Amino acid sequence: LFDRIAVVQAERPLLRQFAAVLIAVGTGALLTACSPYVYSDSVQTLNSKMHAIDSSYQGNAQKIVAERQLTDRIKWVSGRTALKLGPGCAIDPDTTAEACTLTSTAAKKPALVAVETAIKPAPKPKSAPQVCKPPPVPMSSPQAQSNPAVKELTPTQLIMRLDNYAAALAAVTKAQDRADFDNAAARVSAAVATLAGPYGPPAKAGSSALLWLVGQDLDHRRLEELRNATETACQPVHDLSDALGAILKNQRGDRLDGLFELMRSKILALHDLRTTPHVTDAAYAAAIDDVQATVDAYETVRGTDPKGAAQALSNAHDALILAVRNNDGQIDALINATQVFAQSTDAMAAAAATPSAKK
């Protein structure tokens, strides 16, 4: 027995180290009591149910329109009805709530209202201006311009700046590492749980807390980096989102103008075909379908909202800033906010890269 005690005394430095571990574990246990990991499952469920209801409503509305078009088409082909573009097919479609439709020149029934798809002119929403703190370096100062030789950007360069920034944010949060860490922590905890003897259970609880502490340290450093980065990027992201929104709106305008011209050309061709002798029903129906396809493409482009997408991007970044600014270690919430921002930049890139409408 005395030999064993002597061995234990020889291990005193080890004991001191373990005491330090126990202190850390104790602190960790206290912090764990106010664990920052918040999972809002119920909010997510409500959100997904609302999405389901919304898409069901939208789906039915589209089917009603499609069925009405089919009925009209049968009548138009057999009666060689004179057709025209409805008043919703305007050169500046955002000034009317009516949907662009192909209709009979004698039609008296009210045109379909593009309530579900058309962009309603609305005052430009602005995010809370107080989100951005005054930058330490004025934006227009020479220091702020890393490349003063740049006199003009291209839209692609603008999108790339935002995209790279979103990628850098994702790299700092390293969501995958966090998930790996949690998995590894669970494995180590399980391994420690197999400790034999009466000290096993407390050791297990303590090791979980210690792992959590290390995780917090890891997250704290990432949090600091995120905090600095998002605060500095606040105004630049606002400025670039505004610029990008305006440019994408112009791009949408160009496409609508092009489709408008195409619709007019096709409706004139349809008029000619209607009065041409010996045109089969199939050929005439194909010409109607051709016009209808262009009308559909026009309505699709009309339903896009590039300014709204740009504002959503700016708002997502503001939300991220506030989440980081007020965050006390909720790395999961930050990862979510970062992902929302990254998705917004993806949506912007997709909006800019939308292929030409079917003509």
Next chain:
Amino acid sequence: VNQPPTVDNIENACNTALAALGKAITQIEAEADQAKPGPHRDQLEMRSEDLMDERRAIRAAANKAILSLPGVIAAAAILDRMSGDMMATAQELPNATGSLGKVTALLSLGQQFNDIIAKARST
């Protein structure tokens, strides 16, 4: 002191010009729809196309003005520089595996202590 225009200023000016052209196009095309096929209708259609081209030119000019705004160029430069810095910092941040290694080493000390106590008791 002349302040550079803002994105909003450029957009508003662009919208005004586009609306004026749009109104003219609508009137010309309404006239073309009523005209019989022939040189007059062709002329109206050509005029409408010219106005459409003018709308495209106005949008292109607006884009150019927005993309060369000093504030936009400076904002892009800040974001560009920051993204590079952040990527570099992300590389330097400790990875989870390294930290886990340290914890495992600490835990092994605890396990050794347990073993020693357990052995001492059993003796």
